Amino acid sequence: MNTVRQLDRVVIRFAGDSGDGMQLTGDRFTAETAKLGNDLSTLPNYPAEIRAPAGTLPGVSSFQIHFADTDILTPGDQPEVLIAMNPAALKANLRDLKPGGTIVVNTDEFTKRNLTKVGYDANPLEDDTLEDYQVHAVALASLTIEALKDFDVSKKDAERSKNMFALGLVSWMYSRPTEATEEFLRGKFKAKPTIAEANIAALKAGWNYGDTTEAFAVRFEIPPAKLNAGTYRNITGNQALAWGITAAGVASGLPVFLGAYPITPASDILHELSKHKRFGVTTVQAEDEIAAVGAALGASWGGALGVTTSSGPGIALKSETISLAVSLELPLLVVDVQRAGPSTGLPTKTEQADLVMAMFGRHGEAPIAVLAPQSPSDCYDIMLEAARIALHYRTPVMVLSDGYIANGAEPWRLPETAELPDISVEFATEPNGVDKAGEPVFLPYQRDPETLARPWAVPGTPGLQHRIGGIEKADKTGDISYDPENHDFMVRTRAAKIAGVDVPDLELDDPHSGEATTLVLGWGSTWGPIGAAVRGLRDKGVPIARAHLRYLNPMPKNTAEVLARYDRVVVPEMNLGQLTMLLRHNFPGTDVVGYNKVRGLPFTSNELQDALEEVIKNG
Amino acid sequence: MADVKLDAPKLKAKDFKSSQEVRWCPGCGDYAILAAVQSFLPELGLEREKIAFISGIGCSSRFPYYLNTYGLHSIHGRAPAIATGLAVSRPDLSVWVVTGDGDALSIGGNHLIHALRRNVNLKILLFNNRIYGLTKGQYSPTSGPGTLTKSSPMGSVDSPFNPLSLALGSEATFVARTLDSDRAHLQEVLRAAAEHEGSAFVEIYQNCPIFNDGAFEVLKNPETRDESIIRLQDGEPIAFGDKVVVQSGYGLQVKDASEVDEADVVVHKADVDDPAYAFALSRLSGIALDHTPIGVFRNVKRPTYDAGVRTQVDEAATGVDRKEALERLLHSGDTWTVL
Numbered sequence: 001m002n003t004v005r006q007l008d009r010v011v012i013r014f015a016g017d018s019g020d021g022m023q024l025t026g027d028r029f030t031a032e033t034a035k036l037g038n039d040l041s042t043l044p045n046y047p048a049e050i051r052a053p054a055g056t057l058p059g060v061s062s063f064q065i066h067f068a069d070t071d072i073l074t075p076g077d078q079p080e081v082l083i084a085m086n087p088a089a090l091k092a093n094l095r096d097l098k099p100g101g102t103i104v105v106n107t108d109e110f111t112k113r114n115l116t117k118v119g120y121d122a123n124p125l126e127d128d129t130l131e132d133y134q135v136h137a138v139a140l141a142s143l144t145i146e147a148l149k150d151f152d153v154s155k156k157d158a159e160r161s162k163n164m165f166a167l168g169l170v171s172w173m174y175s176r177p178t179e180a181t182e183e184f185l186r187g188k189f190k191a192k193p194t195i196a197e198a199n200i201a202a203l204k205a206g207w208n209y210g211d212t213t214e215a216f217a218v219r220f221e222i223p224p225a226k227l228n229a230g231t232y233r234n235i236t237g238n239q240a241l242a243w244g245i246t247a248a249g250v251a252s253g254l255p256v257f258l259g260a261y262p263i264t265p266a267s268d269i270l271h272e273l274s275k276h277k278r279f280g281v282t283t284v285q286a287e288d289e290i291a292a293v294g295a296a297l298g299a300s301w302g303g304a305l306g307v308t309t310s311s312g313p314g315i316a317l318k319s320e321t322i323s324l325a326v327s328l329e330l331p332l333l334v335v336d337v338q339r340a341g342p343s344t345g346l347p348t349k350t351e352q353a354d355l356v357m358a359m360f361g362r363h364g365e366a367p368i369a370v371l372a373p374q375s376p377s378d379c380y381d382i383m384l385e386a387a388r389i390a391l392h393y394r395t396p397v398m399v400l401s402d403g404y405i406a407n408g409a410e411p412w413r414l415p416e417t418a419e420l421p422d423i424s425v426e427f428a429t430e431p432n433g434v435d436k437a438g439e440p441v442f443l444p445y446q447r448d449p450e451t452l453a454r455p456w457a458v459p460g461t462p463g464l465q466h467r468i469g470g471i472e473k474a475d476k477t478g479d480i481s482y483d484p485e486n487h488d489f490m491v492r493t494r495a496a497k498i499a500g501v502d503v504p505d506l507e508l509d510d511p512h513s514g515e516a517t518t519l520v521l522g523w524g525s526t527w528g529p530i531g532a533a534v535r536g537l538r539d540k541g542v543p544i545a546r547a548h549l550r551y552l553n554p555m556p557k558n559t560a561e562v563l564a565r566y567d568r569v570v571v572p573e574m575n576l577g578q579l580t581m582l583l584r585h586n587f588p589g590t591d592v593v594g595y596n597k598v599r600g601l602p603f604t605s606n607e608l609q610d611a612l613e614e615v616i617k618n619g
Numbered sequence: 620m621a622d623v624k625l626d627a628p629k630l631k632a633k634d635f636k637s638s639q640e641v642r643w644c645p646g647c648g649d650y651a652i653l654a655a656v657q658s659f660l661p662e663l664g665l666e667r668e669k670i671a672f673i674s675g676i677g678c679s680s681r682f683p684y685y686l687n688t689y690g691l692h693s694i695h696g697r698a699p700a701i702a703t704g705l706a707v708s709r710p711d712l713s714v715w716v717v718t719g720d721g722d723a724l725s726i727g728g729n730h731l732i733h734a735l736r737r738n739v740n741l742k743i744l745l746f747n748n749r750i751y752g753l754t755k756g757q758y759s760p761t762s763g764p765g766t767l768t769k770s771s772p773m774g775s776v777d778s779p780f781n782p783l784s785l786a787l788g789s790e791a792t793f794v795a796r797t798l799d800s801d802r803a804h805l806q807e808v809l810r811a812a813a814e815h816e817g818s819a820f821v822e823i824y825q826n827c828p829i830f831n832d833g834a835f836e837v838l839k840n841p842e843t844r845d846e847s848i849i850r851l852q853d854g855e856p857i858a859f860g861d862k863v864v865v866q867s868g869y870g871l872q873v874k875d876a877s878e879v880d881e882a883d884v885v886v887h888k889a890d891v892d893d894p895a896y897a898f899a900l901s902r903l904s905g906i907a908l909d910h911t912p913i914g915v916f917r918n919v920k921r922p923t924y925d926a927g928v929r930t931q932v933d934e935a936a937t938g939v940d941r942k943e944a945l946e947r948l949l950h951s952g953d954t955w956t957v958l
Contacts, residue, residue, distance in 0.1 A: 031953050034953060034955065035953055035955055037955055037957065180953055224957075227957045228957065229957050229958055230956070230957060231950065231954050231955070231956045231957075232954060232955050232956070232957060233949070233950070233952065233953060233954045233955075234953065243948065243949070246945065246948070247945055249941070250941045250942055250945050255708060257704060257707070257708050259704060276948075277931055277932045277934075277935035277936060278935040278936050278939045278941075278944055279936065279939070279941050279944060279945070280932060280936045280941070281932070282707060282708060282928060282929075282932050284703070284704070284707060284928065286700065286703075286733075287700075287729055287730065287733035288729055290697060290700065290730075291697070291700035291703070291729070291730050291733065294693075294694075294697045294700030294701045294703075294704065294730070295700050295701065295703045295704030295707070296704060297701055297704065298673070298691075298700070298701035298702060298703065298704025298705040298706075298708075299704035299705065299707070299708040300704075301691060301701075301704075301705060302704070302705045302708045302709040302712070303708075303709070304704075304708045306704065320694055321694060321697065324693060324694050328691075414949045414950065414954070415949070417942055417945050417946045417949065420942070420945075459668065459669075459671045459689035459705070459709065459712055460668055460669060460689075460709065460711055460712060461668055462666065462668050463668070464668070465667050465668055465687055465688055465689050465690075466689070466690070467637065467639070467683050467684045467686075467689075467690035467691070467692065468690070468691060468692070469683070469684070469690075469691060469692025469693065470676075470692060470693065470694060471692060479638075479639065480639070480684065
């Protein structure tokens with residue numbers, strides 16, 4: 001009989017060759033865990049190559065999940081459990097594993113040839129390499145093949161089900177139900193029922209292996225987390241972002257038009273929105289990044305909610321068109337799912353180094369609003385906000401997600417669709433001025449005095465025919481104007497419009513009643529790791545205040561006042577100090593301390609906690 | 620072309636003139652094209668607000684400013700991309716692209732070929748003057764080898780595009796050529812383009828009097844034009860002056876009528892499905908314009924991209940309560956409830 005032990009949290013990493021199906025295994029384990037009511041956070045990590053040479057270190061793909069009976073903020077700094085499908089997976093991930101951690105290893109792949117391929121002179125399962133760990137050496141492949149011997153599947157297909165065997169085993173170890181995965185497999189292999197049943201048999205065989213083998217003396221349970229009441233689902237950032245765009249179409253009553261060109265890690269947004277035609281969402285896979293944003297802008301001119309989604313290299317190509325949108329003053333949503341750069345950089349790894357490009361990476365004075373989601377589920381809300389600003393102020397809005405948020409997942413308490421914000425717009429339908437002869441005319445650049453937004457008259461509106469373009473426009477009439485004073489006025493007016501965008505105040509989290517002298521200020525996906533680090537410090541009795549910027553341009557009006565309350569502001573960023581630079585410029589006199597790393601990986605909460613403590617200690 | 624023709628009061632050319640002062644150089648071929656287009660547009664039978672002109676950058680791209688329709692003067696080369704977004708999302712509009720040889724064939728080459736490949740419902744008017752005019756006279760992708768310009772003082776070493784060959788290679792369904800100076804022909808071609816469902820590509824030879832004056836003189840001079848211009852007429856044998864066009868090898872060839880049996884003269888048919896025929900026609904004239912066909916080279920039917928996209932969206936969206944569908948989307952798949 002196995003012992004069942006209760007845990008409050010655990011971090012598991014599944015690692016294997018990129019052909020081993022580790023992302024799928026991780027996704028299914030996540031779904032089982034979500035269903036059980038644990039809070040969770042995930043971190044997929046995979047190579048840029050679709051199929052790097054089998055069994056090599058560059059070919060290793062992994063999926064990490066952190067789940068707990070309390071609310072958690074990150075996918076975990078260090079895994080406590082490693083599932084290694086081959087020597088490469090073991091070698092690539094071992095140094096991350098917590099001392100004393102558990103390793104489940106597929107012994108079938110530990111052949112001399114495979115060991116040599118990754119530089120192991122001796123078999124680590126046989127020497128003292130793993131003596132600090134609890135190792136479960138399991139012949140995952142041969143056990144799977146044996147379990148499927150009565151199925152009408154080839155040996156190769158049977159062997160491919162070993163990831164399900166592993167999932168079954170780990171599901172048993174952590175008391176996860178597998179029924180939903182069985183359903184999933186039946187759906188996934190609908191056309192090949194034999195393969196579906198073989199995978200289910202492998203899953204069950206893995207579970208039974210844990211249950212009957214004495215090698216696994218202990219089984220764990222992680223009770224559900226005490227989350228706020230509501231209905232939850234698990235969601236990745238890219239999915240939430242696509243749903244947020246869909247919701248913005250519903251909330252505005254406008255058709256959504258997405259122009260996109262495939263690029264990692266943003267393509268999933270195109271895939272997801274392509275499935276949502278029933279919402280009146282049109283997706284155009286354009287010939288290039290420039291055409292993608294061009295088509296979106298053309299659709300915006302025609303009265304749609306124009307959207308384009310990409311990553312850094314693609315955004316660079318769209319820059320000229322975004323400037324045109326600034327000049328035309330039309331709504332446009334631009335999503336940059338940041339990845340490590342420059343150039344191709346590390347296309348599947350995360351970074352926050354496009355902030356300055358988002359702010360200034362255009363020709364001429366071309367300010368736009370810039371927003372950044374702070375977690376996967378926040379992508380939904382941020383797109384609604386981005387759409388509100390774009391439509392209300394007739395401006396491009398850049399949203400800075402990143403690879404960590406895009407592919408990471410977390411439970412999301414579903415919002416009430418009845419509470420969707422009203423972001424509808426009124427198109428111009430009547431002349432709004434008179435010409436010199438006193439005749440009614442349409443003035444396309446006659447602004448709303450409060451928002452400075454210009455009227456949006458879509459083609460097809462009788463009597464409001466007008467011409468707009470990239471050439472500087474005369475105030476009010478929009479006619480071509482080369483007048484120096486007019487240009488100065490228009491540049492300043494466009495800047496004032498963006499500076500005046502209404503954004504909510506910065507929320508300050510400082511429970512120490514004046515004790516804290518240091519504020520940690522982040523933006524984007526560092527929200528989770530910073531939050532976990534701040535928790536750790538407060539648990540140790542170290543006072544620290546925190547705030548997080550979701551609105552980077554314009555920044556919330558109370559930002560200066562919040563920063564001024566503290567002796568110093570620490571800004572962790574996955575870049576070399578871009579927000580730091582903006583803060584030093586915008587709020588001179590503030591002591592801004594950057595904490596910067598560009599490893600293509602999110603910060604761990606431990607390193608942040610140490611870094612923050614160091615700053616506080618040294619005052 | 621718009622789906623619905625309105626019962627419009629008869630508009631006149633002057634109704635399509637905007638209040639903006641036209642600012643091309645004196646003698647520019649663009650004036651003639653503008654006048655021809657303005658007097659043609661009433662024929663569409665559409666209200667002015669149902670027409671949208673989108674241009675890129677270059678002299679020709681100022682065109683939309685001078686028309687009393689909806690107009691968008693955009694970015695160098697990008698007009699077909701922007702127009703694709705408009706045409707896909709607004710089937711009720713007649714969408715026209717005005718572009719030039721540099722705009723469409725150099726910086727915007729990619730967008731042009733893909734708009735044609737997709738067969739987006741756009742009318743693309745390419746004003747070809749074989750020179751960069753707005754930037755004051757550099758050679759363009761349609762300038763001949765050896766062209767002397769500020770950027771090619773020893774003569775250009777570039778090989779030019781044949782715009783019609785390129786369009787045909789891009790799977791264009793409608794391809795035509797006309798001249799700025801021949802208003803009747805220009806309007807006839809515009810009429811055919813407007814009636815075509817899908818991308819219509821019209822090359823208009825246009826004289827730049829400042830930087831490339833007389834580039835098309837051979838087609839205009841009464842002494843040379845009759846032996847240089849081949850006027851294509853659907854269903855008619857291809858003949859001009861004392862010459863005719865016959866098949867030769869994989870292509871077509873010009874021969875003296877006296878040397879050819881009448882039955883061997885090629886009869887023009889723009890709806891020939893195989894683009895090789897229209898391609899062979901496009902190869903009759905080179906940079907020297909010796910035998911230059913004008914008229915509609917190709918006019919075939921193929922489903923349009925915008926209609927295809929809209930059909931899918933309409934099929935999926937018909938009768939859907941979007942708010943309710945959003946509620947269902949959010950709750951789809953694995954969910955759990957915390958009390």
